[in-house]
Amino acid sequence: MSHTVQNKSKLLARVRRLKGQMEAIERALEAEVSCAEILNLAASVRGATNGLVVELLEDHLRNHVVDVEGDAQRKAGADELIEVMRRHLK
Amino acid sequence: MSHTVQNKSKLLARVRRLKGQMEAIERALEAEVSCAEILNLAASVRGATNGLVVELLEDHLRNHVVDVEGDAQRKAGADELIEVMRRHLK
């Protein structure tokens, strides 16, 4: 079972909140509010997205590295985690 | 006139693309696809959000610091930019 299943509702709520923040930027652009305000909205989304990535890394670590049976599966879970960190956090 | 007006359609397209990426994560969570895949989607959104913030910083710089009349207005535009960078890039 996927880690995203276990924490599915919590993650879905977070993703929908992020989508709502993107819609707020869309409305702000259409309403031509000040660009400083839009910059702050976008910078908040950036922070929230970092938070989502960290939560997903954490879930993956718990469900695919810590709570698994067998060394091969554990190593595979760790390798996936390392690949994502290398590709996106550098 | 706001910088977001001048580049409005380009920025709107980018924001809507980002909203589409959030919806793709939402669907992936609901479809219970593998968490490694969801992690990669979320990490891509993180990269795209950084790109949006850089574009907004750039627009603000051009429209509220470079292309303005008067030193006071220029200084105000620069101060807004510095505040956003301090708050979000550190």
Next chain:
Amino acid sequence: MSHTVQNKSKLLARVRRLKGQMEAIERALEAEVSCAEILNLAASVRGATNGLVVELLEDHLRNHVVDVEGDAQRKAGADELIEVMRRHLK
């Protein structure tokens, strides 16, 4: 005159502090302290480096975009800033 001249001593102090933090990590590695501790030292350096980049961006903005004579020079200063942001903040 370069912006780095005007704030030279402040920037030098910050850079030397960062060098000191790198030396602390070097000593910690040699003394074989716990890896959690080394991770925290390295993560602090990461934060301090972000702070240095933001300070340099800010100095550049003030000295090469705001406080310059002539539109061509102002535009050139802004272009340099945008290039660095595009290359490194994305």
Next chain:
Amino acid sequence: MSHTVQNKSKLLARVRRLKGQMEAIERALEAEVSCAEILNLAASVRGATNGLVVELLEDHLRNHVVDVEGDAQRKAGADELIEVMRRHLK
């Protein structure tokens, strides 16, 4: 044994390279080279520091979560990793 022991020489080389980069910024500030050049040096250090943090996270994962005996120790290693990610990657 610490993970930093096993990869000690590789990590030490990386940390010394980073210290060398800080010294290059120090010399550039003293020589009053152009601020665009210093900005680029600093932005490179930022990238290199991100790389160091990712390498340390990876070593910690392999040595304190994957290759350990016993569930309690594995959980403790994962908790340390999560704490660092929460504190520094968000």
